Amino acid sequence: MDHTRDEPWPVVLDEVTGALETLTAALDNIDDSAVLLHQVCQQVTRAVPGVDEATITLLTDGVATTAATTSDIAAALDRDQYDRGDGPCLRAARSGTVVRVSIADAAELWPGFAKDSAEAGFGSFLSAPLAVSEEHTGAVNCYSARSHGFAELDEKLLDLYTTAATAALRVHNRYQHAHNTAEQLRTALISRAVIDQAKGILMAMRRISADEAFTLLVEQSQRDNVKLRDLAARFITHATGVPPTP
Numbered sequence: 001m002d003h004t005r006d007e008p009w010p011v012v013l014d015e016v017t018g019a020l021e022t023l024t025a026a027l028d029n030i031d032d033s034a035v036l037l038h039q040v041c042q043q044v045t046r047a048v049p050g051v052d053e054a055t056i057t058l059l060t061d062g063v064a065t066t067a068a069t070t071s072d073i074a075a076a077l078d079r080d081q082y083d084r085g086d087g088p089c090l091r092a093a094r095s096g097t098v099v100r101v102s103i104a105d106a107a108e109l110w111p112g113f114a115k116d117s118a119e120a121g122f123g124s125f126l127s128a129p130l131a132v133s134e135e136h137t138g139a140v141n142c143y144s145a146r147s148h149g150f151a152e153l154d155e156k157l158l159d160l161y162t163t164a165a166t167a168a169l170r171v172h173n174r175y176q177h178a179h180n181t182a183e184q185l186r187t188a189l190i191s192r193a194v195i196d197q198a199k200g201i202l203m204a205m206r207r208i209s210a211d212e213a214f215t216l217l218v219e220q221s222q223r224d225n226v227k228l229r230d231l232a233a234r235f236i237t238h239a240t241g242v243p244p245t246p
Contacts, residue, residue: 033132033169034067034068036169037056037058037067037068037132037169038068040056040068040130040140040165040169041054041055041056041068041069041070041140042054042070043161044140044142044158044161044162045070047157047158047161048126048142048150048154048157048158048161049154049157050124050144050146050149050150050154051126051142051143051144052122052143052144052145052149053069053070053071053073053074053122053142053143054069054070054074054140054141054142054143055068055069055070055074055075055078055089055140055141055143056068056069056130056138056139056140056141057078057089057090057092057093057127057138057139057141058132058136058137058138059093059094059136059137059138060135060136064078064081064082064089064090064093064138065082066078066079067138073120073121074141074143076120077113077116077117077120077122077143078141080112080113080116080117081110081113084110084112084113086109086110086113087110087113088101088106088125088126088127088141089127089139089141090139091127092127092128092129092139092141093127093129093130093137093138093139095129096129096137097129098126098127098128098129098155098158098159099125099126099127099128100124100125100126100127100150100152100154100155101124101125102123102124102125102147102148103117103118103122103123103124103147104147106125117143121145122143122144122145123144123145123146123147123148123149124143124144124146124147124148124149124150125141125142125143125144125150126141126142126144126150126154126155126158127139127140127141127142128140128155128158128159128161128162129162130162130165130166130169131166131170132166132169132170133169133170140158140161140162140165142154142158191228191229193244194229194232194233194236194244195214195217195228195229195232197232197236197244198213198217198231198232198233198235198236199213199214199217199232200213201235201236201239201240202216202217202235205239217231217232217235232244
């Protein structure tokens with residue numbers, strides 16, 4: 001299908017813009033990366049004309065999984081490629097380039113996958129690389145029921161969409177990493193404060209040094225097989241009658 005005839009450029013670009021605006025809005029309200037990937041998957045059916053189903057492939061240590069999909073049938077065709085070790089989604093994820101093939105092209109490259117796709121009712125495939133984070137690369141995969149469902153324009157539109165989506169997802173991942181680091185630091189500071197309070201009480205009760213008090217707490221923690229912070233909190237509660245403020 002030639003979208004340069006079917007739809008004017010302004011309409012097509014409006015669809016891409018609308019899909020990206022929806023994704024951007026989701027970034028402000030959703031913390032779960034899996035949900036965001038599902039949003040990317042859903043919105044690509046708006047961004048690229050002719051997409052009947054879409055999936056997202058992620059590679060982790062070379063192992064491919066489908067992280068989001070618009071249908072079980074498309075996800076099954078992804079798994080078909082993983083089992084066979086090749087296919088448009090794996091080519092795009094591994095090479096970092098857009099892969100566009102018809103069912104005839106697929107029959108020459110991956111006859112088993114092409115047969116299964118034809119039986120499932122799909123005739124064209126378009127995949128673009130998606131770098132979600134430093135650890136995870138992958139691809140956005142588009143399936144069309146038409147034998148010539150994707151044109152060069154669709155390839156450019158998908159590349160435009162995935163480039164923008166990649167930037168958005170990387171910003172989200174950096175935010176999540178910073179948020180998690182801040183939470184870990186907060187937890188560490190709270191634990192340190194509780195342990196220091198327990199040390200102070202023990203120093204006063206036993207008339208010992210800070211190092212000696214800390215050693216006693218560590219030894220008791222090991223004997224009871226209890227985390228040091230939990231032991232310190234328990235000791236404070238027993239000594240004062242009031243649990244430490246978290």
